[in-house]
Amino acid sequence: MRALAASAVLLALLLSAEGLDFEMQTQTKCVYEEINANAIVVGDFKAFNKDNPSIPVNVDVLVTDHSHQVLHQSKAQSSGQFAFTSKSAGEYKACFTTADHPTALSTKISLDWRTGVAATDWDTIAKKEHLDALSVEMRKVEGAIREIYAEMLQLQQRER
Incomplete structure (x- = not known):
């Protein structure tokens, strides 16, 4: 019974997206995420004044993989999205840059970074496939199980 409960918690964590809000404080701030190979990755971001969230702030965004290959680059946007499929496992990075340091001190970023099953539309x-709600949920669980299995294989490889 404990294993079933632990599996349910693990599935819930895998199916959730990772939302992150942070204050810039410096002109460039980067967020890192360890991502498996062949994973769908989607990120939505919004930059705004931390004291007045209705005031947008333009930032430059640069997303790179562990070999420093540019996967997404945008200039002077207050909100946007990036999406890619990871070619290999490793650490991926999203960097946000403001125009100057005073702007950075008053800027907050909201980032919703989703991978795998959580990134699927x-x-x-x-x-498209005329699926009912139960069929969709079953596909989500199936995808989560595949991700768990792939993660277990990767952990076994690291132990060797």
């Missing part, structure tokens, strides 16, 4: 799949 299930609504579109359900409409």
Whole structure:
């Protein structure tokens, strides 16, 4: 019974997205994420004044993989999205840069970084394939199980 409960908690964690809000404080701030090979990755960001969230702030965004290959680059945007499929396992990085240090001190970033099952557009799949809610949930669980299995294999490789 404990194993079932632990599995349910693990599945819930895998199916959730990682939302992160942070204050810039320096002109450039980077966020790192360890990502498996062949994983779908989607990130949504919004930059705004920390004292007045209705005031957008333009930032430059640079997303790179562990070999420093540029996966996404945008200039002077207050919000946007990046998406890619990871070619290999490793540490991926998203860096946000403001125009100057005074702007950085008043800027807050909201980042929603999703990978794997959490990054999949299930609504579109359900409409295209005429799936009911239960079928969609089963596909999510199936995808999460595949991700768990791939993660276990990767951990075994690291132990060797």
